[in-house]
Amino acid sequence: MSVPLLDLQRxxxxxxxxxQAAFARVLNQNNYILGAEVTAFESACAEVLAVKHAIGVSSGSDALLLALMCIGIGPGDEVICPTxxxxxxxxxxxxxxxxxxxxxxxxxxxxxxxxxVFAARTExxxxxxxxxxxxxxxxxxxxMPWAEKYGITVIEDAAQAIDASWREQPAGSIGHFGCFSFFxxxxxxxxGDGGLLTTQDDQLAEKARILRAHGAKPKYHHHFVGGNFRLDALQAALLHIKLQHLDSYTWQRQDCAARYRTLLAEKGLAHLAPEEMPGHVYNQFILRLACAEQRHQVQDKLTAAKIGTAIYYPIPLHLQACFxxxxxxxxxxxEAEAAAQTTLAIPIFPGLTEQEQDAVVSEIKQAILEN
Ligand SMILES: Cc1ncc(COP(=O)(O)O)c(C=O)c1O
Structure with a gap:
């Protein structure tokens, strides 16, 4: 049985x-960038994510860029992030x-x-x-209290974590900014590409909205050098439909994760599963293998069985050539270097069947037994 890593069709x-109805509506409106569709989607996102402002943007990458631009980050500044x-x-x-x-x-x-993070702080x-x-x-x-103490801005990269929560608070609603991706x-x-920037702060939101459209307000009056970070009306209209099903997508992923844990435990492989975390929404289900060779063997076995896998991420950022x-x-x-050698993502998505999960875990077991 072949199992894709992700099946959007399902x-x-x-x-x-x-x-199709949303697509037809946008086609008839003849308004393709920002506008009423984007505003309506932003309001719906703000409610779901418990934030005052949700700003539709061109991608998750641009949401991060915009957040940093809003606070004037530039040469000489340091920003701490995971590798x-x-x-x-x-x-x-x-x-x-x-x-x-x-x-x-x-x-x-x-x-x-x-x-x-605390140790890496400098002036x-x-x-x-x-x-x-x-x-x-x-x-x-x-x-958050540490950041407040030192006047440091917290930008949550919640690209993989829409609908996740930290102690009952939605991801992206806790820091000064939240950045989401609709990849x-x-x-x-x-x-296609799309993203969202969230904030509880009126002034930051206003600046972000201006920077999103080349720093202009009104049009052709440029206060800052911004960029073209706008969200398309079509994306917003289609995403708005899917947003109404987000709850269901989340629990389906959580169900799949729980089932993987049970299946792995039944086969004596519970140690491969990630630690259980409340509020986890499982954009990925990541196995941790014993060593690089074992990962290689498990991935090869799954590939041969036509089961999708991926490595997130093979090279940590501190070792990338550009840095x-x-x-x-x-x-x-x-720790990051070891994880880069030993982690493996296996299929998880709404609509993944129990039989498919059984097949994935059986192949993993066989790969480990064979080696
Ligand atoms: C952790 C993380 N940050 C940022 C991004 C960037 O999002 P996008 O692909 O929408 O630019 C992604 C997604 O690809 C991501 O996974």
């Missing part, structure tokens, strides 16, 4: 008529001429180690970016 087929994350987290910092300062991960949940630290990796929130309880593989996936000028070397952030 998510979209049940709502096809609603999506084990998608590139965009650090790319946004570097694009503004600021310096990303990388910290290692906590192997129990792959999010950053808070004590390293130049202007912001920090906790990433809620794979759909599980980084610790916000200790971070198609995300838990609320669009039909070689920052002077990091192998061994500097050992």
């Amino acid at each position: 998510i979209h087929a049940p709502i096809e008529q609603e999506l 084990y994350t998608f590139f965009a987290t650090a790319g946004a910092i570097a694009r503004l001429g600021a310096t990303p300062v990388f910290v290692d991960l906590d192997p129990s949940n792959y999010n950053w180690k808070l004590e390293q 130049r630290t202007r912001a920090v970016i906790p990433v809620h990796l794979f759909g599980s929130c980084a610790d916000m309880s200790e971070l 198609p593989s995300k838990n609320l996936g669009g039909f 070689s000028g920052l002077g990091y070397k192998p061994g500097d952030l050992p």
Whole structure:
């Protein structure tokens, strides 16, 4: 039985008529960028995410960039972020001429180690970016008072964590900013690129809205040098439909994760599963293998059985060629380097069947027995 890593068709087929109707509506409106569709979607997001302001933008990467631009990050500034994350987290910092300062991960949940964040602070630290990796929130309880104390802006990278929560508070509603991605593989996936910036602060929201459209308000009156970070009306209309099903997408992912745990435990493989975390929304279900060779064997076996897998992420950011000028070397952030060698994502998405999960876990068991 072949099992894809992600099957968007299964998510979209049940709502096809609603999506077609939204598409037809936008086609008839003749208004394709921002406008009423985007405003309506933003209001719905603000309610779901418990934030005062939700600002539709062109991508999760641009949400991060916009957040940093709002607070004037630039050369000479340092921004602390995890090394084990998608590139965009650090790319946004570097694009503004600021310096990303990388910290290692906590192997129990792959999010950053808070004590390293605290230790990495210098006089130049202007912001920090906790990433809620794979759909599980980084610790916000200790971070926020520390950040307030030192006047540091907290930008939550919640690209993989829409609908996740930290102690009952939605991801993206706790820091000064929240950044979300609607990349198609995300838990609320669009039909192309899209993103969202959230904040509880009226002034930051106003500045973000202006920067989103080349810093102009009104049109052709430029207060700042912004960019084109606007969300399309079509994306907003289609995402608005899917937002109404987000609850169901979330619990289906959580159900799949619970079932994987049971199946792995039945086969004596409970130790491969990620630690259980309340509020986790499982954008990915990540196995932790014993060593690089075992990962290779398990991935090969699953590939041969036509079961999709992926490695998030094979090279931590502090070892990426584009950051070689920052002077990091192998061994500097050992937990992330070890995770990069041994983690493996297996299929998880709304609509994944029990039989498919059985097949995935059987193949994993066989791969481990054979080696
Ligand atoms: C952790 C993280 N941050 C940022 C992004 C960037 O989002 P986008 O692909 O929408 O630009 C992504 C997604 O790809 C991500 O996973």
